[in-house]
Amino acid sequence: xxxxxxxxxxxxxxxxxxxxxxxxxxxxxxxxxxxxxxxxxxxxxxxxxxxxxxxxxxxxxxxxxxxxxxxxxxxxxxxxxxxxxxxxxxxxxxxxxxxxxxxxxxxxxxxxxxxxxxxxxxxxxxxxxxxxxxxxxxxxxxxxxxxxxxxxxxxxxxxxxxxxxxxxxxxxxxxxxxxxxxxxxxxxxxxxxxxxxxxxxxxxxxxxxxxxxxxxxxxxxxxxxxxxxxxxxxxxxxxxxxxxxxxxxxxxxxxxxxxxxxxxxxxxxxxxxxxxxxxxxxxxxxxxxxxxxxxxxxxxxxxxxxxxxxxxxx
Numbered sequence: 048x049x050x051x052x053x054x055x056x057x058x059x060x061x062x063x064x065x066x067x068x069x070x071x072x073x074x075x076x077x078x079x080x081x082x083x084x085x086x087x088x089x090x091x092x093x094x095x096x097x098x099x100x101x102x103x104x105x106x107x108x109x110x111x112x113x114x115x116x117x118x119x120x121x122x123x124x125x126x127x128x129x130x131x132x133x134x135x136x137x138x139x140x141x142x143x144x145x146x147x148x149x150x151x152x153x154x155x156x157x158x159x160x161x162x163x164x165x166x167x168x169x170x171x172x173x174x175x176x177x178x179x180x181x182x183x184x185x186x187x188x189x190x191x192x193x194x195x196x197x198x199x200x201x202x203x204x205x206x207x208x209x210x211x212x213x214x215x216x217x218x219x220x221x222x223x224x225x226x227x228x229x230x231x232x233x234x235x236x237x238x239x240x241x242x243x244x245x246x247x248x249x250x251x252x253x254x255x256x257x258x259x260x261x262x263x264x265x266x267x268x269x270x271x272x273x274x275x276x277x278x279x280x281x282x283x284x285x286x287x288x289x290x291x292x293x294x295x296x297x298x299x300x301x302x303x304x305x306x307x308x309x310x311x312x313x314x315x316x317x318x319x320x321x322x323x324x325x326x327x328x329x330x331x332x333x334x335x336x337x338x339x340x341x342x343x344x345x346x347x348x349x350x351x352x353x354x355x356x357x358x359x360x361x
């Protein structure tokens with residue numbers, strides 16, 4: 048038991064237990080929590096905190112896999128401002144985001160509305176729409192490459208030939224390749240956004256639609272006045288994850304174009320990979336990784352400020 052003492056001012060003072068006893072009491076009360084939590088914290092420190100801190104240290108070094116690394120100060124950061132390919136890669140990533148984010152959100156919402164409409168064979172269509180999500184990206188990319196082959200035998204070029212359109216190069220054309228890659232990502236991810244929106248639609252009370260119908264509101268007006276506003280938390284969540292995903296795009300550029308033609312599909316992550324694992328310049332790759340981190344952080348904060356003001360989202 049803790050003892051209560053009095054000083055000259057007659058104010059009670061609670062004597063603290065010895066540190067060892069407090070630790071023993073805490074362990075006795077929450078032993079199971081610490082047994083489960085400590086390994087997780089150790090794993091987090093080793094595989095999350097330590098790499099994050101060490102990668103920041105790398106930005107100030109001339110890191111050598113074999114031999115002694117040397118401190119170079121801000122030289123790697125200065126190199127960034129002189130690297131035209133890095134800035135082109137950043138711009139390509141921004142363009143990719145414009146091509147990808149809005150269509151992905153729109154298509155996911157449309158697919159969710161189709162399922163919500165009560166169309167026959169709903170479960171079948173849900174599986175079809177979600178199939179690209181669970182299919183290996185390598186397989187989907189291979190199909191996409193065949194569809195958009197820049198020859199007469201390419202399926203899309205074959206269809207365009209019926210309308211008198213000349214053969215398009217698609218993945219070999221600097222002005223078209225990035226759009227084709229964005230289309231691939233939209234096709235791959237829309238099934239996920241469909242599930243998010245479908246869950247949001249399920250949470251909207253049916254009474255609101257019935258009241259709107261009694262007031263004479265059309266289906267389109269009910270959508271804009273009820274459905275779309277009440278899906279604001281879903282809009283915000285999907286916007287965040289699609290934005291982050293768009294700035295981390297790598298696999299499609301790696302599998303289909305290798306960053307070409309003329310670096311037109313070189314994204315920041317693909318360029319980071321090339322610098323780090325092809326050129327083995329891990330110090331400069333670390334700089335690029337922090338540039339990516341800062342960009343995503345700033346965009347996420349902006350999105351939260353202007354699109355996430357509704358506290359019910361959190």
